[in-house]
Amino acid sequence: MSTNHERATAGARGRPDYIRIEGLSKHFGDGGGGVLALKDIDCGIEQGSFVTIVGPSGCGKSTLLRILAGLLDYDIGRVVLDGQPIRGTRRDVGVVFQSSILLPWRTILENVMLPAEVLGIPAKQARERAMQLLQMVRLEGFEHKLPRQLSGGMQQRASIARALLHDPKILLMDEPFGALDAMTRERMNLELQRIWMESGKTVVLITHSIPEAVFLGDRVFVMSPRPGTLERVLPVDLPRPRSMEVMSHPAFAAASASIRERFSHAASFD
Template sequence: MIRLTGVSRSFAGRSGTVEALREIDLDVGDGEFVAVLGRSGCGKSTMLRLIAGLLPTTAGEVRVSGDRVTKPRRDIAMMFQRPALLPWRTVLDNVLLPVQFYGWRKSAHRQRAHELLALTGLEGFEKRMPHELSGGMQQRVALCRSLIANPRVMLMDEPFSALDALTREELSGELQRVHMELGATIVFVTHSIDEAVLLADRVVVLSPRPGRIREILDIKIPRPRTLGRTAHLEEVARCSAELHELLMT
């Protein structure tokens, strides 16, 4: 589904060139959930923007479904740290924003929007305004907006980082459920080891800048997952400890 081959990216600045990523080789399978983990400044967000077609590579290439990515595509959705909802639009109209942007018939997607809001626990909030929602609820709306066009690929750049710990864990559970039901391919950037273990099929650990793939860890814990007491608590702890050692070394 997604293939990065020899991908490098540098940025020119006043004090010289900054190398963000160096020679990244990565394959992400159809329907797979891959988390990208690393220290601040290691190029995680840059990698997402390269896959999304928002930035060109300095070297190497990015392909999605066999096609080289050179610009943004309708089958790739991106979700950022902040929900960025339009304050003058209702919840429903915010979800339908991509439909209007692409010039599609709103009536053909309205039912889909209602289904997504119900799936994420927002049924009955369709006519509310963003300021009437909690931060977690706003991010759920942003998730629905990302899903409205049925993207084949979802790129998520620390979407829960601004939320409190309990809300983050709750939304991680919701995202697990949405992924299991809809089956989109997801690349999820995070600083959180717990999020990576809860959500991912594989975790890509990047080295400090320039970001290179240091390790790819398979997470073979049955879903749905939780940080609470379950039969798989020992395996959750083992994966978390291994990721912690990789990041700290």
């Protein structure tokens, strides 16, 4: 089995894009009173790669992710996933939002198994898979606890397990660690990198943290203020697996500085 890193490199050598976005624009509302949220987005994402997205608040990051998740319609352009235009939600996509949205009255195991009911996965099979995933996110032993008995970081790991229950090929994450303290967040970054490398998923993650974007991404997509355009795609050429020490590497500092410089005049960076 090839590693994610090899796959990302293979992609760079010219494999077709797994996700392809062409001339995408998104407008909310009608005529003069509306908002142009995204404008002329063009990009490709290789299978098994890790893309992070940063940009000023309100520039359309969540809008872009919701379009990729099939949760939101778009007006102009084409969004193709594995050769098929995205229209509506799909089984090969898993989504994680900032707050873990676990049901408080269900145990962690029952929460992770939730998508099985919607997707019609047999309970026995879903349970086995959920237990494997809970092991992968290092929550074994917490299956029968309620969400409130777990820390924020643990709850978010449960959310990641839940998003992976139906074995989607793509994991979309919208500021998944935004509510966590700095130390927990660093640990979650390491965990997510490991999960990504073990699972072979394609990951697209939005963050307002420049270090997080550089640490996790094979490439960082930098968006402009609204209407959101894809201003820059920054490759991060640092070996995997990355440890926190990579943050003191000159290439890490250079990548972070070049993104930061981009936003030095933006009113609010989110």
